[in-house]
Amino acid sequence: MTEGKKGQIELTFNWMYVLIAGTVILLFFVGIVVKQKAASEERLSLDVLRVMDSIFVGAGVSEKTKNFIDMSGLVDYTLYFDCSDGVGHYGLKGTSADSENAIDPIFAPAEIQGTQLIVWSLPYKLPFKVIDFLFVSSSNTIYYLFSDDTDFANDFTNVTQGYNVKYTITPKYNEIDPGKSFQVRIVDNGGIVVKNKGQVPTKLKGMDDDKVSAVVFTGSNQVDYYQKEGALWKKLNFNPVQIISLGGERDAAKYGAVFSANDKDYHCNMKKAFLRLKYLNEVYGGKEISLGNVGGKLGEMVDYYDVHKELELTRPDCIGNVKKYDSNLVSLMQTHQLRVSACLLQQSSCADLISSAADLKKVNMALGVDCITLY
Numbered sequence: 256m257t258e259g260k261k262g263q264i265e266l267t268f269n270w271m272y273v274l275i276a277g278t279v280i281l282l283f284f285v286g287i288v289v290k291q292k293a294a295s296e297e298r299l300s301l302d303v304l305r306v307m308d309s310i311f312v313g314a315g316v317s318e319k320t321k322n323f324i325d326m327s328g329l330v331d332y333t334l335y336f337d338c339s340d341g342v343g344h345y346g347l348k349g350t351s352a353d354s355e356n357a358i359d360p361i362f363a364p365a366e367i368q369g370t371q372l373i374v375w376s377l378p379y380k381l382p383f384k385v386i387d388f389l390f391v392s393s394s395n396t397i398y399y400l401f402s403d404d405t406d407f408a409n410d411f412t413n414v415t416q417g418y419n420v421k422y423t424i425t426p427k428y429n430e431i432d433p434g435k436s437f438q439v440r441i442v443d444n445g446g447i448v449v450k451n452k453g454q455v456p457t458k459l460k461g462m463d464d465d466k467v468s469a470v471v472f473t474g475s476n477q478v479d480y481y482q483k484e485g486a487l488w489k490k491l492n493f494n495p496v497q498i499i500s501l502g503g504e505r506d507a508a509k510y511g512a513v514f515s516a517n518d519k520d521y522h523c524n525m526k527k528a529f530l531r532l533k534y535l536n537e538v539y540g541g542k543e544i545s546l547g548n549v550g551g552k553l554g555e556m557v558d559y560y561d562v563h564k565e566l567e568l569t570r571p572d573c574i575g576n577v578k579k580y581d582s583n584l585v586s587l588m589q590t591h592q593l594r595v596s597a598c599l600l601q602q603s604s605c606a607d608l609i610s611s612a613a614d615l616k617k618v619n620m621a622l623g624v625d626c627i628t629l630y
Contacts (some may be wrong), residue, residue, distance in 0.1 A: 338523035
């Protein structure tokens with residue numbers, strides 16, 4: 256082999272060596288960058304979870320107060336919310352970090368992306384206060400309210416000040432315009448515009464299906480959930496979802512339905528409230544109240560009137576409402592607790608809680624005139 260050819264081979268080999276070595280070095284540094292990026296995102300997600308935990312704790316103790324949290328630093332990330340088997344989950348989508356919450360009912364869209372997070376709370380009562388419901392949304396989630404009930408419409412627009420809520424008494428359904436919103440929810444109070452297999456508003460047809468949804472209140476205590484499927488509405492729940500509440504203004508259970516992603520999440524979060532109610536019934540009536548054995552505050556009331564028997568003459572309604580009348584606190588608390596237990600086993604039984612809570616509220620109000628009240 257000539258010296259010239261030998262030199263060319265050595266030169267080619269050197270270049271191949273440099274190329275391979277350079278590739279290995281490049282891949283090494285790329286790997287480091289990728290690992291650092293993944294580690295940074297993991298740290299970020301953990302930091303976000305800690306902040307969110309603090310926010311939800313704060314919102315839970317600051318009743319009826321709205322909190323507006325700047326999320327501009329997370330504008331490229333998506334927050335997710337989910338609830339199953341009585342346990343809520345939330346975190347940053349695409350990361351492994353996940354926070355669990357089995358106590359606080361958190362009603363939120365499945366995903367949130369934007370520059371501002373909105374969190375507020377309302378007390379849930381059945382009949383006494385059970386727990387604060389937390390409602391979560393964002394500045395670029397738009398709500399369109401259609402209602403034939405002006406009282407609810409006025410309450411809804413007042414209580415949701417700060418949200419992106421559009422309301423019209425005379426619905427202009429096909430004029431709905433999402434603009435640059437991340438997602439749209441239609442709140443149809445009365446079944447006015449949204450029907451199963453009905454047409455989605457024209458300007459919403461181009462949005463992703465999972466970004467367009469609706470809740471339809473078809474009665475005072477029931478709601479249906481809908482999701483966009485192409486150009487049509489698809490009903491998500493087979494049976495109507497029951498709203499377990501005593502109604503009235505600022506109905507936490509009804510607002511929970513408005514802000515919940517779907518029927519599954521709504522049932523899951525309500526289950527947290529019913530479990531809490533079971534424990535509170537034990538505080539008010541005793542741990543064995545379902546067996547008719549009285550304890551707790553109710554037991555103290557019974558003991559008080561047993562000692563002060565003279566009150567049977569001067570204030571007969573006191574002991575009567577506590578344990579002697581046909582509709583009395585002892586029997587009503589027992590019924591209420593039995594119904595809570597049935598509700599926790601089978602959600603179709605939960606509607607029975609409304610009447611027992613209403614009866615308890617009525618008797619407790621009657622006691623409020625001259626007697627010791629339960630709550």
